Amino acid sequence: xxxxxxxxxxxxxxxxxKIISKGYLSTKRVYVGMATCEIAAGSKEVMAVFKDAMAKxxxxxxxxxxxxxxxxxxxxxxxIVEEGKxxxxxxxxxxKKAREIIERHIKNGEIIEExxx
Amino acid sequence: MPTNEYVITxxxxxxxxHRVSREVRDAVEESLEKHGKSDSVRIHLSGCLGMCSKGxxxxxxxxxxIYGKITPEDAVNIxxxxxxxGQPVAxxxxxxxxxxxxxxxxxxxxxxxxxxxxxxxxxxGIIDPENIDDYLSLRGYEALAxxxxxxSPQDVIDEVKKAGVRGRGGGGFPTGMKWDFTARxxxxxxxxxxxxxxxxxxxxxxxSAIEGDPHTVLEGMIIGGYAIGASKGIVYIRAxxxxxxxxxxKAIADAKxxxxxxxxxxxxxxxxxxEIRLGAGAFVCGEETALIHSIEGxxxxxxxxxxxxxxxxLFGKPTLINNVETWANVPxxxxxxxxxxxxxxxxxxxxTKVFALAGNVNNTGLVEVPMGTTLREIVYDxxxxxxxxxxxxAIQTGGPSGGCLPAEYLDTPIDYEHLAxxxxxxxxxxxxxxDEDSCMVDVAKFFLQFTQDESCGKCTPCRxxxxxxxxxxxxxxxxxxxxxxxxxxERLGNMARKASLCGLGQSAPNPxxxxxxxxxxxxxxxxxxxxxxxxxxxxxxSFVITDACVGCGACRRVCPVDAITGGRKEKHVIDQETxxxxxxxxxxxxxxxxxxx
Ligand SMILES: Cc1cc2nc3c(=O)[nH]c(=O)nc-3n(C[C@H](O)[C@H](O)[C@H](O)COP(=O)(O)O)c2cc1C
Ligand code: SF4
Ligand code: SF4
Ligand code: SF4
Ligand code: FES
Ligand code: FES
Numbered sequence: 001x002x003x004x005x006x007x008x009x010x011x012x013x014x015x016x017x018k019i020i021s022k023g024y025l026s027t028k029r030v031y032v033g034m035a036t037c038e039i040a041a042g043s044k045e046v047m048a049v050f051k052d053a054m055a056k057x058x059x060x061x062x063x064x065x066x067x068x069x070x071x072x073x074x075x076x077x078x079x080i081v082e083e084g085k086x087x088x089x090x091x092x093x094x095x096k097k098a099r100e101i102i103e104r105h106i107k108n109g110e111i112i113e114e115x116x117x
Numbered sequence: 118m119p120t121n122e123y124v125i126t127x128x129x130x131x132x133x134x135h136r137v138s139r140e141v142r143d144a145v146e147e148s149l150e151k152h153g154k155s156d157s158v159r160i161h162l163s164g165c166l167g168m169c170s171k172g173x174x175x176x177x178x179x180x181x182x183i184y185g186k187i188t189p190e191d192a193v194n195i196x197x198x199x200x201x202x203g204q205p206v207a208x209x210x211x212x213x214x215x216x217x218x219x220x221x222x223x224x225x226x227x228x229x230x231x232x233x234x235x236x237x238x239x240x241x242g243i244i245d246p247e248n249i250d251d252y253l254s255l256r257g258y259e260a261l262a263x264x265x266x267x268x269s270p271q272d273v274i275d276e277v278k279k280a281g282v283r284g285r286g287g288g289g290f291p292t293g294m295k296w297d298f299t300a301r302x303x304x305x306x307x308x309x310x311x312x313x314x315x316x317x318x319x320x321x322x323x324x325s326a327i328e329g330d331p332h333t334v335l336e337g338m339i340i341g342g343y344a345i346g347a348s349k350g351i352v353y354i355r356a357x358x359x360x361x362x363x364x365x366x367k368a369i370a371d372a373k374x375x376x377x378x379x380x381x382x383x384x385x386x387x388x389x390x391x392e393i394r395l396g397a398g399a400f401v402c403g404e405e406t407a408l409i410h411s412i413e414g415x416x417x418x419x420x421x422x423x424x425x426x427x428x429x430x431l432f433g434k435p436t437l438i439n440n441v442e443t444w445a446n447v448p449x450x451x452x453x454x455x456x457x458x459x460x461x462x463x464x465x466x467x468x469t470k471v472f473a474l475a476g477n478v479n480n481t482g483l484v485e486v487p488m489g490t491t492l493r494e495i496v497y498d499x500x501x502x503x504x505x506x507x508x509x510x511a512i513q514t515g516g517p518s519g520g521c522l523p524a525e526y527l528d529t530p531i532d533y534e535h536l537a538x539x540x541x542x543x544x545x546x547x548x549x550x551x552d553e554d555s556c557m558v559d560v561a562k563f564f565l566q567f568t569q570d571e572s573c574g575k576c577t578p579c580r581x582x583x584x585x586x587x588x589x590x591x592x593x594x595x596x597x598x599x600x601x602x603x604x605x606x607e608r609l610g611n612m613a614r615k616a617s618l619c620g621l622g623q624s625a626p627n628p629x630x631x632x633x634x635x636x637x638x639x640x641x642x643x644x645x646x647x648x649x650x651x652x653x654x655x656x657x658x659s660f661v662i663t664d665a666c667v668g669c670g671a672c673r674r675v676c677p678v679d680a681i682t683g684g685r686k687e688k689h690v691i692d693q694e695t696x697x698x699x700x701x702x703x704x705x706x707x708x709x710x711x712x713x714x
Contacts, residue, residue, distance in 0.1 A: 005266040012254060035329065036358070073480060
């Protein structure tokens with residue numbers, strides 16, 4: 001009989017493949033901070049910008065939300081993780097900045113130094 | 118500006134430092150210089166990385182290659198082979214994969230995060246808290262499965278004891294012992310409670326932990342239930358935390374669906390269920406006996422202990438109650454072992470502690486550091502120092518039950534004992550940095566006002582004592598302090614400390630007594646000279662216009678009570694009798710001609 005450990009390991013494998021099927025292996029992973037305070041600071045709007053861009057055809061992006069990473073004075077925060085590169089974290093992102101991040105960073109690979117945390 | 122092609126992290130923690138990491142650092146720097154890489158590689162010093170036995174430790178990112186037992190020669194080698202030629206040095210690589218490490222992979226490249234160590238918050242800010250797959254993918258519920266597969270309840274308790282973890286809710290009681298006591302009780306029914314009341318003003322550790330990673334807390338609670346033989350767990354959380362509640366509800370539903378809760382969990386013969394109870398948000402309801410009363414449906418008032426909840430808790434049954442953070446440590450202790458956990462921290466305080474860093478510091482936010490990190494490291498390395506070049510005055514730890522420590526105590530390592538010795542407490546983790554503009558009498562008054570409001574009123578020393586103390590403090594801040602007030606505060610404070618029934622009353626005088634101890638002159642100045650050196654007690658303040666005035670009239674126009682007179686291009690004058698000290702003239706004057714005196 002399968003032990004609890006076997007069951008959980010199987011569940012993990014399934015979870016991983018589900019995450020991958022949602023595009024986790026895309027070239028860029030984008031995480032938007034969605035804790036209470038981040039939402040109060042406007043992160044829902046920022047999230048909407050990314051969702052909208054993806055609906056309108058932005059590809060090679062995996063979008064996800066996350067909880068508090070601790071930079072409470074710099075929220076909303078957006079983080080972009082790319083395999084083999086140092087993760088990039090942007091602070092005080094609003095809708096306008098989010099659109100620029102999409103154009104400059106995601107589409108053109110430019111890191112926008114002045115907004116970095 | 119370094120382009121950050123690579124980030125090299127060197128451990129600057131206590132054990133590694135003792136293993137000559139300074140020389141390693143020099144070697145790395147020289148070697149980078151030699152190969153012309155100084156501009157594209159950032160070197161970063163971190164706090165303990167939890168791999169002390171393999172220290173000194175060096176991490177190369179991206180790729181997250183951990184090197185251990187590094188000598189200066191190894192360091193040069195790594196720079197040449199890995200950084201310059203892109204070939205990791207295989208035989209120096211440490212293949213330890215602790216649960217918290219992935220946090221470091223993503224965040225450990227700046228001062229704010231580098232000095233931190235995230236065990237409790239290991240997934241917080243990394244995973245999508247509303248997606249159980251994210252949690253499962255990072256070994257979620259594996260600790261529970263391990264426990265159910267090959268550990269007896271006693272094994273689990275022993276592991277928690279070995280870890281040396283102590284309650285993070287404030288008291289610091291050894292968690293393993295509490296589990297053991299509850300496990301030993303004989304009863305047809307036992308309960309597990311997660312205390313997520315979090316009433317301290319300014320604290321948001323528990324809320325953020327739940328919002329960022331709710332499953333970790335649930336997993337801890339299920340394991341606790343198995344260890345003590347309970348079949349029911351309750352999360353007591355305040356209703357003011359709607360997002361945390363929503364994520365908990367989702368997490369519970371998802372855990373049920375996956376068979377982590379309910380009958381015969383993962384095919385074992387252990388059955389356990391969890392539910393959420395909402396608190397109305399009174400500070401005293403965080404006290405365990407009051408919390409239990411509140412769940413039972415009566416008024417949240419403390420009762421004398423013993424009997425402790427471990428003997429007679431919810432509905433008179435043995436009850437294991439722990440704080441959110443305490444629960445979040447449990448899965449790590451099971452998977453990374455108690456022995457590993459106990460290698461982090463100080464002799465009597467193991468692991469890490471989460472703080473809500475606030476006040477006059479550049480980086481405010483949620484931080485988690487190994488026990489033993491000094492207050493100075495938190496304020497200056499992680500917090501980035503005080504803004505506007507202001508001078509550090511004090512740090513308040515432990516919320517309304519804590520104390521204020523002046524600069525002499527900045528090198529105090531944070532753990533239960535050292536903080537207590539310094540005259541403050543760990544508490545649940547509020548930490549407020551104050552600069553020279555904070556008036557310590559006013560700070561004491563602020564916290565006492567809070568506890569006085571929140572006192573349940575059951576016992577006289579707390580109800581009346583805090584009220585009298587508050588009256589005296591109010592008098593002092595209004596410039597009406599009297600000879601003997603300080604002694605009266607001390608007397609009343611000590612009385613409330615000794616004679617109150619619960620921790621609220623017992624600790625309420627702490628902010629007052631600690632400020633008297635450390636900043637007595639300020640009290641004396643207020644009383645004897647009507648002087649508030651921080652310039653924050655309004656009644657002692659007067660605004661005066663100096664010769665720098667050019668007579669622009671801006672202040673005259675803004676003054677709500679017409680206290681300012683003067684013609685165009687003439688020096689203006691404030692009538693002190695009429696002035697209500699609103700400070701608007703001070704704000705508006707572009708010539709710095711209005712001074713606080
Ligand atoms: C006035 C008062 C308020 C408290 N508030 C909290 C709280 O908000 N959260 C908490 O976990 N513990 C709080 N405690 C401590 C609890 O009584 C209890 O010790 C704790 O929940 C036990 O968990 P631990 O051993 O994991 O720390 C409070 C205690 C007192 C006296
Ligand atoms: S010490 Fe204060 S809060 Fe605690 S039981 Fe007494 S009156 Fe109530
Ligand atoms: S605003 Fe300043 S300069 Fe202008 S009248 Fe008032 S004190 Fe003088
Ligand atoms: S402090 Fe306020 S009330 Fe007093 S003079 Fe200035 S503006 Fe008028
Ligand atoms: S609580 Fe908001 S980012 Fe920390
Ligand atoms: S002090 Fe370096 S790993 Fe612990």
